Amino acid sequence: MAAFSSQCSVRAHNPSSLSSRFSSFSGHSFGRTAPFSSISVSYPATFPATRGSISCQTSSATSPFSSVNGKANSELKDFLHISDFDKDTILKLLDRALEVKALLKSGERTFLPFKGKTMAMIFAKPSMRTRVSFETGFSLLGGHAIYLGPDDIQMGKREETRDIARVLSRYNDIIMARVFAHQDILDLAKYATVPVVNGLTDYNHPCQIMADALTIIEHVGKLEGTKVVYVGDGNNVVHSWLLLAAVVPFHFVCACPKDFEPDEKTVEKAREAGISKIEITNDPKEAVKGADVVYSDVWASMGQKEEAAYRRQVFQGFQVDENLMQLAGPKAYFMHCLPAERGVEVTDGVIEAPNSIVFPQAENRMHAQNAIMLHVLGM
Numbered sequence: 598m599a600a601f602s603s604q605c606s607v608r609a610h611n612p613s614s615l616s617s618r619f620s621s622f623s624g625h626s627f628g629r630t631a632p633f634s635s636i637s638v639s640y641p642a643t644f645p646a647t648r649g650s651i652s653c654q655t656s657s658a659t660s661p662f663s664s665v666n667g668k669a670n671s672e673l674k675d676f677l678h679i680s681d682f683d684k685d686t687i688l689k690l691l692d693r694a695l696e697v698k699a700l701l702k703s704g705e706r707t708f709l710p711f712k713g714k715t716m717a718m719i720f721a722k723p724s725m726r727t728r729v730s731f732e733t734g735f736s737l738l739g740g741h742a743i744y745l746g747p748d749d750i751q752m753g754k755r756e757e758t759r760d761i762a763r764v765l766s767r768y769n770d771i772i773m774a775r776v777f778a779h780q781d782i783l784d785l786a787k788y789a790t791v792p793v794v795n796g797l798t799d800y801n802h803p804c805q806i807m808a809d810a811l812t813i814i815e816h817v818g819k820l821e822g823t824k825v826v827y828v829g830d831g832n833n834v835v836h837s838w839l840l841l842a843a844v845v846p847f848h849f850v851c852a853c854p855k856d857f858e859p860d861e862k863t864v865e866k867a868r869e870a871g872i873s874k875i876e877i878t879n880d881p882k883e884a885v886k887g888a889d890v891v892y893s894d895v896w897a898s899m900g901q902k903e904e905a906a907y908r909r910q911v912f913q914g915f916q917v918d919e920n921l922m923q924l925a926g927p928k929a930y931f932m933h934c935l936p937a938e939r940g941v942e943v944t945d946g947v948i949e950a951p952n953s954i955v956f957p958q959a960e961n962r963m964h965a966q967n968a969i970m971l972h973v974l975g976m
Contacts, residue, residue, distance in 0.1 A: 674792070674973060675786040675789075675792055675793040675794070675795075675973065676792070676793075676794045676795060676803060676804070676969050676972075676973055677782060677783070677786055677793070677795045677803070678795070678801060678803055678837075678840055679803045679806060679807065679837055679840045679841045679844060680840040680841075680843045680844055680866070682844065683844065684844050684845055686972075687807075687810075687841075687844055687845060689972075690807065690965075690968045690969060690972055691807070691810060691811055691814065691965075691968070693968040693971060693972070694807075694811050694961070694964045694965045694967065694968035695811070695814075695815075695964075697738075697964060697967050697968060697971070698961075698964040698967075701737060701964075706737070708738065709738060709739030710738055710739060710971060710974075710976045711735055711738040711739040711740030711970070711974075712739035712740070713739075713740075714739075714740045714741070714770040714771070714974070715740065715741045715742070715743060715768065715769045715770055716731070716735050716740060716741070716742045716743065716769060716770065716771045716772070716773060716970075717743050717745060717765045717768065717769040717771075717772045717773070718731055718732065718742055718743060718744050718745060718772075718773045718774075718775075718796070719745050719750055719752070719761075719765075719772065719773070719774040719775065719776065719785075720744065720745065720746050720747060720774075720775050720796075721747055721750075721752065721774075721775065721776040721777055721781070722747075722775050722776065722777060722797065723746070723747065724775055724796075724797070725936075726935060726959055726962055727775050727796050727797060727804075727962070728744060729963075730962040730963040730966055731773055731796065731963075731966055732744065733963060734963040734964070734966055734967045734970070735967075735970065737967075738967060738970075738971075740770075743769070752776065752781055752785075753781065758781055758784040758785060758788070759784060759787070759788040761785070762784065762785045762786075762787070762788035762789040762793075763788055763789070763790070765789070765791075766789045766790040766791045767790075769791060770791055770974065771791055771792050771793075771794065771970060771973065771974060772785060772789055772791060772792070772793045772794070773793075773794040773796045774793065774794075774795065774796055775796035775797045776796075776797070776798055777798070777799050778798065778799060779798040779799060779800035779801070781798070782795050782798050792970075792973035792974060794966070794969060794970065794973065797833065798833065799833055799898075800833055800836055800860075801833050801836045801837045801840065802833045802834050802836075802837050802934070803837050803840070804962065804965060804966050804969065805834060805837065805934050805962065806834070806837040806838055806840075806841050807965040807966075807968075807969065808958060808959075808961040808962040808964070808965040808966070809838075809892075809932060809934070809958060809961075810841065810845075810965075811961045811964065811965050812932065812954055812957055812958040812961050813825070813889070813890060813930075813932075815957070815961075816930055816954050816957070817889050817890070817930065820845060820847055821845060821846050821847055822846065822847060822848075823847050823848065823889040823890065824847070824848040824849075824850070824887055824888050824889050824890070825838065825847060825848070825849050825850070825888070825889065825890045825892060826849075826850045826852060826881075826884050826885045826888040826890065826891050826892065826925070827849070827850065827851045827852065827853075827892045827893070827894075828852045828853075828881045828884070828885070828891060828892070828893050828915055828917055828921070828942075829852075829853060829893050829894050829895075829896060829912070829915055829942055830853060830857050830894065830895075830896055830897075830898070830908070830912075831851055831853045831857055831858045831859030831860075831877075832859070832894060832898055833898070834892075834894050834934055835851050835853075835859040836859055836860060836863045838851075838892075839851075839859060839863050839864060839866070839867040839875065840863065840866070840867065842867045842870075842872065842873035842875060843866055843867045843870035843872060843873070844870070844872065845872070845873070846872045846873050847873050847874075848873065848874040848876075849867075849873055849874070849875055849876070850875075850876040850877075850878060850884045850888075851876070851877050851878070852878050852879070852880060852881040852884035852885070852915070853877070853878075853879065853915070854879060854911050854912055854915060855879050857911070857912075858877055859877065864877060881914065881915050881921060882921065882924055885921055885922075885924050885925040885929070886924055886925065886926070887925075887926060888925040888926070888929045889928065889929060889930065890929065890930050890931075890932055891917055891921070891922060891925050891929055891930070891931050891932070892931075892932045892933070892934075893917045893931075893932075893933050893937075893942050893943050894933065894934055894942065895936070895937070895938055895941070895942055896908045896909065896912045896915075896938075896941060896942050909941065912942070915942070916941070916942055916943065916944065917931065917942065917943045917944070917947055918943075918944045918946070918947060919944065919946050919947060919950075922947055922950070922952075929952065930952050930953070930954050931943075931947055931948065931950065931952060931953045931954070931955065932953075932954055932955060932958050933948065933955045933958075934958070935955065935959055937955075
Protein backbone atom coordinates (compact mmCIF):
# COMPACT_ATOMS: atom_id res chain seq x y z
CA MET A 598 0.00 0.00 0.00
CA ALA A 599 1.44 3.36 -0.99
CA ALA A 600 1.83 6.08 1.59
CA PHE A 601 2.63 9.77 1.36
CA SER A 602 6.01 10.54 2.89
CA SER A 603 8.06 13.68 3.11
CA GLN A 604 11.48 15.08 3.80
CA CYS A 605 12.38 18.61 4.88
CA SER A 606 15.81 20.16 4.76
CA VAL A 607 16.98 23.52 6.01
CA ARG A 608 19.62 25.60 4.26
CA ALA A 609 21.06 28.60 6.05
CA HIS A 610 24.11 30.83 5.67
CA ASN A 611 25.37 29.49 8.99
CA PRO A 612 26.71 26.00 8.21
CA SER A 613 25.89 24.70 11.67
CA SER A 614 23.12 22.13 11.85
CA LEU A 615 19.80 22.61 13.56
CA SER A 616 20.95 20.14 16.19
CA SER A 617 23.90 22.33 17.07
CA ARG A 618 21.54 25.28 17.39
CA PHE A 619 19.71 23.32 20.07
CA SER A 620 22.50 24.51 22.34
CA SER A 621 23.01 27.94 20.78
CA PHE A 622 21.13 29.65 17.95
CA SER A 623 23.78 31.31 15.85
CA GLY A 624 22.15 31.10 12.43
CA HIS A 625 18.82 32.73 13.28
CA SER A 626 17.58 34.86 16.12
CA PHE A 627 14.48 33.70 17.93
CA GLY A 628 14.58 36.28 20.72
CA ARG A 629 11.68 38.31 22.02
CA THR A 630 11.86 40.80 19.18
CA ALA A 631 13.09 38.54 16.39
CA PRO A 632 10.46 38.30 13.62
CA PHE A 633 9.82 35.01 11.94
CA SER A 634 10.61 36.67 8.64
CA SER A 635 14.25 35.98 9.40
CA ILE A 636 13.63 32.57 7.86
CA SER A 637 12.51 32.43 4.24
CA VAL A 638 10.99 29.33 2.71
CA SER A 639 11.78 28.30 -0.86
CA TYR A 640 8.92 25.85 -1.31
CA PRO A 641 7.64 26.47 -3.90
CA ALA A 642 10.17 28.48 -5.88
CA THR A 643 8.04 31.63 -5.72
CA PHE A 644 9.21 32.19 -2.13
CA PRO A 645 12.51 34.12 -2.23
CA ALA A 646 15.43 32.84 -0.19
CA THR A 647 17.06 35.49 1.99
CA ARG A 648 18.95 34.40 5.09
CA GLY A 649 18.09 30.74 4.72
CA SER A 650 15.59 28.37 3.18
CA ILE A 651 13.56 25.28 3.87
CA SER A 652 12.71 22.85 1.11
CA CYS A 653 10.37 19.91 1.36
CA GLN A 654 10.03 17.00 -0.98
CA THR A 655 7.21 14.51 -1.08
CA SER A 656 7.32 11.05 -2.51
CA SER A 657 5.32 7.89 -2.70
CA ALA A 658 6.64 5.09 -0.54
CA THR A 659 5.60 1.75 0.79
CA SER A 660 3.52 2.11 3.93
CA PRO A 661 5.34 1.07 7.11
CA PHE A 662 1.99 -0.19 8.40
CA SER A 663 1.84 -3.24 6.20
CA SER A 664 0.95 -5.60 9.03
CA VAL A 665 -2.56 -5.82 10.46
CA ASN A 666 -1.41 -7.73 13.53
CA GLY A 667 0.87 -5.19 15.17
CA LYS A 668 3.05 -2.12 14.81
CA ALA A 669 4.91 -3.45 11.79
CA ASN A 670 7.98 -1.21 11.82
CA SER A 671 9.92 -1.59 15.06
CA GLU A 672 11.45 1.86 14.55
CA LEU A 673 8.06 3.52 14.84
CA LYS A 674 7.12 4.14 18.46
CA ASP A 675 4.24 5.48 20.45
CA PHE A 676 4.82 8.83 22.16
CA LEU A 677 3.96 8.12 25.79
CA HIS A 678 6.89 9.47 27.86
CA ILE A 679 9.74 11.75 26.81
CA SER A 680 12.24 9.39 28.45
CA ASP A 681 11.23 6.63 26.01
CA PHE A 682 13.49 8.41 23.51
CA ASP A 683 17.19 9.20 23.53
CA LYS A 684 18.68 12.68 23.35
CA ASP A 685 19.37 12.46 19.62
CA THR A 686 15.72 11.66 18.86
CA ILE A 687 14.47 14.49 21.07
CA LEU A 688 16.86 16.88 19.29
CA LYS A 689 15.62 15.73 15.89
CA LEU A 690 11.99 16.15 16.95
CA LEU A 691 12.65 19.72 18.06
CA ASP A 692 14.59 20.43 14.86
CA ARG A 693 11.67 19.12 12.83
CA ALA A 694 9.21 21.23 14.80
CA LEU A 695 11.22 24.34 13.91
CA GLU A 696 11.31 23.36 10.23
CA VAL A 697 7.60 22.70 9.89
CA LYS A 698 6.71 25.76 11.98
CA ALA A 699 8.75 27.95 9.63
CA LEU A 700 7.04 26.34 6.66
CA LEU A 701 3.56 27.01 8.05
CA LYS A 702 4.52 30.56 9.06
CA SER A 703 5.52 31.23 5.45
CA GLY A 704 1.97 30.57 4.31
CA GLU A 705 2.99 27.45 2.40
CA ARG A 706 0.10 24.99 2.24
CA THR A 707 1.22 22.29 -0.20
CA PHE A 708 3.22 20.28 2.32
CA LEU A 709 0.57 17.65 3.10
CA PRO A 710 2.25 14.55 4.54
CA PHE A 711 -0.94 13.50 6.37
CA LYS A 712 -3.09 13.59 3.24
CA GLY A 713 -5.47 10.65 3.25
CA LYS A 714 -4.81 9.88 6.92
CA THR A 715 -7.16 10.09 9.88
CA MET A 716 -6.51 10.55 13.58
CA ALA A 717 -8.85 9.50 16.38
CA MET A 718 -8.70 11.94 19.30
CA ILE A 719 -9.98 10.48 22.58
CA PHE A 720 -10.87 13.05 25.23
CA ALA A 721 -11.75 11.71 28.64
CA LYS A 722 -10.72 15.20 29.83
CA PRO A 723 -11.94 18.20 27.82
CA SER A 724 -9.34 20.72 26.65
CA MET A 725 -9.18 23.74 24.37
CA ARG A 726 -5.45 23.76 23.58
CA THR A 727 -5.02 20.01 23.17
CA ARG A 728 -8.00 19.64 20.86
CA VAL A 729 -7.39 22.73 18.74
CA SER A 730 -3.62 22.23 18.46
CA PHE A 731 -3.86 18.58 17.44
CA GLU A 732 -6.85 19.01 15.14
CA THR A 733 -5.54 22.16 13.46
CA GLY A 734 -2.02 20.81 13.10
CA PHE A 735 -3.16 17.52 11.60
CA SER A 736 -5.50 19.36 9.24
CA LEU A 737 -2.88 21.89 8.09
CA LEU A 738 -0.66 18.97 7.10
CA GLY A 739 -3.46 17.34 5.11
CA GLY A 740 -5.09 14.92 7.55
CA HIS A 741 -8.52 14.57 9.11
CA ALA A 742 -8.97 14.41 12.89
CA ILE A 743 -12.01 12.91 14.61
CA TYR A 744 -13.00 14.23 18.04
CA LEU A 745 -14.31 11.63 20.50
CA GLY A 746 -15.46 13.36 23.68
CA PRO A 747 -16.09 12.03 27.20
CA ASP A 748 -19.60 10.92 26.26
CA ASP A 749 -18.53 9.27 23.00
CA ILE A 750 -16.01 6.85 24.52
CA GLN A 751 -16.09 5.82 28.16
CA MET A 752 -12.98 3.67 28.33
CA GLY A 753 -13.23 0.90 30.86
CA LYS A 754 -16.89 1.62 31.51
CA ARG A 755 -18.92 1.42 28.34
CA GLU A 756 -16.27 -0.63 26.55
CA GLU A 757 -12.92 -2.13 27.46
CA THR A 758 -9.86 -0.12 26.49
CA ARG A 759 -8.29 -3.04 24.61
CA ASP A 760 -11.38 -3.31 22.41
CA ILE A 761 -11.45 0.43 21.74
CA ALA A 762 -7.77 0.34 20.76
CA ARG A 763 -8.29 -2.50 18.29
CA VAL A 764 -11.36 -0.98 16.69
CA LEU A 765 -9.95 2.53 16.31
CA SER A 766 -6.75 1.07 14.83
CA ARG A 767 -8.79 -0.40 11.98
CA TYR A 768 -10.33 2.98 11.16
CA ASN A 769 -7.45 5.36 11.79
CA ASP A 770 -3.74 5.84 11.16
CA ILE A 771 -2.95 7.31 14.58
CA ILE A 772 -4.62 7.71 17.98
CA MET A 773 -4.21 10.62 20.39
CA ALA A 774 -5.70 10.32 23.86
CA ARG A 775 -6.15 12.75 26.77
CA VAL A 776 -7.17 10.66 29.75
CA PHE A 777 -7.17 10.52 33.54
CA ALA A 778 -5.54 7.20 34.51
CA HIS A 779 -2.07 6.67 33.06
CA GLN A 780 -2.83 2.97 32.71
CA ASP A 781 -5.41 3.86 30.05
CA ILE A 782 -2.77 5.31 27.73
CA LEU A 783 -0.52 2.30 28.37
CA ASP A 784 -3.36 -0.08 27.53
CA LEU A 785 -4.24 1.85 24.38
CA ALA A 786 -0.65 1.61 23.21
CA LYS A 787 -0.41 -2.07 24.11
CA TYR A 788 -3.42 -3.10 22.04
CA ALA A 789 -3.43 -0.51 19.24
CA THR A 790 -1.81 -1.46 15.94
CA VAL A 791 -1.21 2.21 15.05
CA PRO A 792 0.88 4.81 16.91
CA VAL A 793 -0.57 6.24 20.11
CA VAL A 794 0.27 9.77 21.30
CA ASN A 795 -0.17 10.76 24.93
CA GLY A 796 -2.16 14.01 25.00
CA LEU A 797 -2.09 14.04 28.82
CA THR A 798 -2.61 11.69 31.74
CA ASP A 799 -2.74 12.29 35.47
CA TYR A 800 0.89 11.14 35.56
CA ASN A 801 2.51 13.10 32.73
CA HIS A 802 2.11 15.60 29.89
CA PRO A 803 4.89 14.95 27.35
CA CYS A 804 3.54 16.99 24.42
CA GLN A 805 3.35 20.07 26.63
CA ILE A 806 6.97 19.78 27.70
CA MET A 807 8.14 19.28 24.12
CA ALA A 808 6.35 22.53 23.24
CA ASP A 809 7.97 24.17 26.27
CA ALA A 810 11.43 23.01 25.22
CA LEU A 811 10.82 24.39 21.74
CA THR A 812 9.76 27.74 23.23
CA ILE A 813 12.84 27.95 25.46
CA ILE A 814 15.11 27.26 22.49
CA GLU A 815 13.46 30.05 20.50
CA HIS A 816 13.63 32.64 23.27
CA VAL A 817 16.57 31.75 25.52
CA GLY A 818 18.57 30.38 22.59
CA LYS A 819 19.24 26.97 24.12
CA LEU A 820 17.84 24.37 26.50
CA GLU A 821 21.02 22.60 27.58
CA GLY A 822 22.50 24.31 30.61
CA THR A 823 19.49 26.53 31.30
CA LYS A 824 17.83 26.78 34.70
CA VAL A 825 14.09 26.05 34.67
CA VAL A 826 12.26 26.66 37.94
CA TYR A 827 8.74 25.31 38.34
CA VAL A 828 6.73 26.87 41.18
CA GLY A 829 3.59 25.11 42.38
CA ASP A 830 2.13 21.62 42.63
CA GLY A 831 4.40 18.66 41.82
CA ASN A 832 1.99 17.43 39.16
CA ASN A 833 2.00 15.72 35.76
CA VAL A 834 3.75 18.68 34.12
CA VAL A 835 6.59 18.38 36.63
CA HIS A 836 6.87 14.64 35.94
CA SER A 837 7.42 15.29 32.24
CA TRP A 838 10.00 17.98 33.02
CA LEU A 839 11.82 15.43 35.15
CA LEU A 840 11.66 12.83 32.38
CA LEU A 841 13.10 15.36 29.92
CA ALA A 842 15.87 16.07 32.44
CA ALA A 843 16.67 12.36 32.36
CA VAL A 844 17.50 12.74 28.65
CA VAL A 845 18.70 16.31 28.03
CA PRO A 846 21.07 18.11 30.45
CA PHE A 847 19.73 21.23 32.17
CA HIS A 848 19.05 22.48 35.69
CA PHE A 849 15.51 21.76 36.86
CA VAL A 850 14.07 22.96 40.16
CA CYS A 851 10.60 22.19 41.51
CA ALA A 852 9.56 24.55 44.32
CA CYS A 853 6.42 23.19 45.94
CA PRO A 854 4.74 23.07 49.36
CA LYS A 855 5.61 20.21 51.68
CA ASP A 856 3.60 17.06 50.88
CA PHE A 857 2.96 18.30 47.32
CA GLU A 858 6.26 17.11 45.89
CA PRO A 859 6.38 15.17 42.59
CA ASP A 860 6.39 11.37 42.47
CA GLU A 861 9.49 10.09 44.30
CA LYS A 862 10.25 7.35 41.76
CA THR A 863 10.20 9.85 38.91
CA VAL A 864 12.54 12.18 40.80
CA GLU A 865 14.83 9.24 41.51
CA LYS A 866 14.82 8.22 37.85
CA ALA A 867 15.81 11.72 36.75
CA ARG A 868 18.60 11.90 39.32
CA GLU A 869 19.91 8.42 38.57
CA ALA A 870 20.26 9.32 34.90
CA GLY A 871 23.06 11.62 36.04
CA ILE A 872 22.43 14.05 33.20
CA SER A 873 20.79 17.06 34.80
CA LYS A 874 20.90 18.87 38.12
CA ILE A 875 17.60 18.14 39.89
CA GLU A 876 16.37 20.02 42.94
CA ILE A 877 13.13 19.68 44.91
CA THR A 878 12.61 22.46 47.43
CA ASN A 879 9.95 24.15 49.54
CA ASP A 880 11.49 27.62 49.15
CA PRO A 881 10.36 29.38 45.95
CA LYS A 882 12.25 32.61 46.69
CA GLU A 883 15.58 30.85 46.88
CA ALA A 884 14.70 28.54 43.99
CA VAL A 885 14.06 31.23 41.37
CA LYS A 886 17.39 33.05 41.80
CA GLY A 887 19.29 32.94 38.53
CA ALA A 888 16.45 31.23 36.65
CA ASP A 889 16.24 31.43 32.88
CA VAL A 890 12.59 30.39 33.10
CA VAL A 891 10.05 30.57 35.91
CA TYR A 892 7.17 28.19 35.23
CA SER A 893 3.77 27.86 36.89
CA ASP A 894 0.57 25.85 36.59
CA VAL A 895 -2.80 25.80 38.33
CA TRP A 896 -2.70 24.64 41.94
CA ALA A 897 -5.72 22.36 41.53
CA SER A 898 -5.81 20.38 38.29
CA MET A 899 -8.86 18.86 36.66
CA GLY A 900 -10.22 16.23 39.03
CA GLN A 901 -8.87 18.12 42.07
CA LYS A 902 -11.28 21.05 42.09
CA GLU A 903 -12.87 19.92 45.36
CA GLU A 904 -9.46 20.59 46.92
CA ALA A 905 -9.16 24.08 45.44
CA ALA A 906 -10.00 26.04 48.61
CA TYR A 907 -7.67 23.91 50.73
CA ARG A 908 -4.86 24.18 48.22
CA ARG A 909 -5.15 27.98 48.09
CA GLN A 910 -4.36 28.03 51.79
CA VAL A 911 -1.47 25.56 51.57
CA PHE A 912 0.07 27.23 48.51
CA GLN A 913 0.25 30.72 50.01
CA GLY A 914 3.72 32.03 49.23
CA PHE A 915 3.94 30.06 45.96
CA GLN A 916 2.19 32.60 43.75
CA VAL A 917 4.39 33.86 40.93
CA ASP A 918 4.11 37.63 41.33
CA GLU A 919 6.23 40.61 40.34
CA ASN A 920 8.39 40.31 43.46
CA LEU A 921 9.24 36.68 42.74
CA MET A 922 10.12 37.50 39.14
CA GLN A 923 12.41 40.28 40.37
CA LEU A 924 14.25 37.72 42.48
CA ALA A 925 14.64 35.55 39.37
CA GLY A 926 16.41 38.40 37.61
CA PRO A 927 15.82 40.64 34.59
CA LYS A 928 16.56 37.92 32.04
CA ALA A 929 14.05 35.40 33.37
CA TYR A 930 11.08 34.48 31.21
CA PHE A 931 7.70 33.43 32.57
CA MET A 932 5.90 30.34 31.26
CA HIS A 933 2.56 28.74 32.07
CA CYS A 934 0.95 25.75 30.36
CA LEU A 935 -2.55 27.26 30.68
CA PRO A 936 -5.36 27.57 31.55
CA ALA A 937 -4.26 30.05 34.20
CA GLU A 938 -6.19 31.19 37.23
CA ARG A 939 -5.02 34.79 37.24
CA GLY A 940 -4.67 36.15 40.72
CA VAL A 941 -4.15 32.66 42.15
CA GLU A 942 -0.94 30.91 41.04
CA VAL A 943 0.16 33.91 38.94
CA THR A 944 -0.66 37.60 38.94
CA ASP A 945 -2.14 39.34 35.94
CA GLY A 946 0.89 41.62 35.82
CA VAL A 947 3.30 38.70 35.42
CA ILE A 948 1.35 36.90 32.72
CA GLU A 949 0.99 40.13 30.73
CA ALA A 950 4.57 41.30 31.22
CA PRO A 951 7.01 41.68 28.27
CA ASN A 952 9.04 38.72 29.50
CA SER A 953 5.99 36.43 29.52
CA ILE A 954 6.19 33.89 26.69
CA VAL A 955 2.97 32.10 27.62
CA PHE A 956 1.24 32.59 24.27
CA PRO A 957 4.16 31.63 22.01
CA GLN A 958 4.38 28.60 24.33
CA ALA A 959 0.70 27.80 23.68
CA GLU A 960 1.18 28.11 19.92
CA ASN A 961 4.12 25.75 20.03
CA ARG A 962 1.88 22.94 21.22
CA MET A 963 0.77 22.58 17.61
CA HIS A 964 4.26 22.70 16.11
CA ALA A 965 5.80 20.27 18.59
CA GLN A 966 2.91 17.86 18.14
CA ASN A 967 3.17 18.03 14.36
CA ALA A 968 6.79 16.91 14.69
CA ILE A 969 5.80 14.13 17.07
CA MET A 970 3.11 12.85 14.72
CA LEU A 971 5.46 12.98 11.74
CA HIS A 972 7.97 10.93 13.75
CA VAL A 973 5.64 8.20 14.97
CA LEU A 974 4.14 7.89 11.49
CA GLY A 975 7.61 7.38 10.07
CA MET A 976 7.69 10.54 7.95
